[in-house]
Amino acid sequence: MGKIIAITNQKGGVGKTTTAVNLAAALGALGKKVLLVDIDPQGNATSGYGINKRTVSGSSYDLLTGQREFDSVCARTKYTNVWMIPAHINLAGAELELVQMSRREYRLRDALVAKKQAFDFILLDCPPSLGLLTLNGLTACDTVLIPVQCEYYALEGLSQLMSTIRQVKKLYNPNIELEGVLITMYDSRINITALVVNEVKRFFPQKVYSTAIPRNVRVSEAPSFGKPIKYYDAHSKGSAAYDALAEEILAHNRRLGGEV
Numbered sequence: 001m002g003k004i005i006a007i008t009n010q011k012g013g014v015g016k017t018t019t020a021v022n023l024a025a026a027l028g029a030l031g032k033k034v035l036l037v038d039i040d041p042q043g044n045a046t047s048g049y050g051i052n053k054r055t056v057s058g059s060s061y062d063l064l065t066g067q068r069e070f071d072s073v074c075a076r077t078k079y080t081n082v083w084m085i086p087a088h089i090n091l092a093g094a095e096l097e098l099v100q101m102s103r104r105e106y107r108l109r110d111a112l113v114a115k116k117q118a119f120d121f122i123l124l125d126c127p128p129s130l131g132l133l134t135l136n137g138l139t140a141c142d143t144v145l146i147p148v149q150c151e152y153y154a155l156e157g158l159s160q161l162m163s164t165i166r167q168v169k170k171l172y173n174p175n176i177e178l179e180g181v182l183i184t185m186y187d188s189r190i191n192i193t194a195l196v197v198n199e200v201k202r203f204f205p206q207k208v209y210s211t212a213i214p215r216n217v218r219v220s221e222a223p224s225f226g227k228p229i230k231y232y233d234a235h236s237k238g239s240a241a242y243d244a245l246a247e248e249i250l251a252h253n254r255r256l257g258g259e260v
Contacts (some may be wrong), residue, residue: 011158016128023242040131056088064108
């Protein structure tokens with residue numbers, strides 16, 4: 001059976017969506033069957049795969065609101081072993097609609113549970129907030145991957161995020177665990193970088209990946225072409241970093257006795 005990983009950090013601009021898009025592609029290229037679910041109303045993961053969030057016929061919005069079933073919103077992308085449930089612009093109003101619905105925290109989990117065994121990994125790109133959409137992601141997932149950027153305010157809000165995860169564990173998802181913490185926008189030439197990395201490792205002992213994602217122009221360019229970095233510039237440092245991250249995640253899950 002596959003593993004559901006929520007990629008989240010309520011602080012914006014940390015490389016959350018970039019990680020979701022590129023990790024999915026890297027895992028797929030390693031032969032793993034991956035589903036990427038975009039539950040961020042910004043829809044950047046969707047556009048990162050070259051899909052227009054204004055014109056998709058089936059989306060995570062439809063799935064969450066019960067207007068469509070899984071099979072009618074999940075589509076194979078043109079990239080190796082990657083499927084996607086895209087976001088639609090209507091997702092921006094979904095939280096107001098979800099408030100009125102029964103089992104509002106479980107809508108995503110209920111929709112994914114029967115399909116979990118069809119994939120090795122299901123990656124959830126959550127919004128940069130702690131609202132009902134992110135709550136749905138945390139309730140549905142097995143583990144949480146937290147990207148943290150190498151900047152002065154890197155740890156800002158992480159205590160609140162971890163508090164939310166503990167509340168979710170207590171109230172909705174007793175099995176949720178921390179998958180790992182990913183350092184992003186790494187630049188060894190900047191003095192603050194080493195300080196931030198040390199602080200993050202102190203805050204999350206034994207949970208920070210050995211792989212760090214460097215600042216890389218090619219990674220920044222790739223979304224404007226609707227491509228993951230692996231298919232935009234496979235020889236870039238950014239692509240190599242996401243390949244290494246995928247390998248590290250696979251190795252970690254093998255050590256835990258996972259089926260991936």
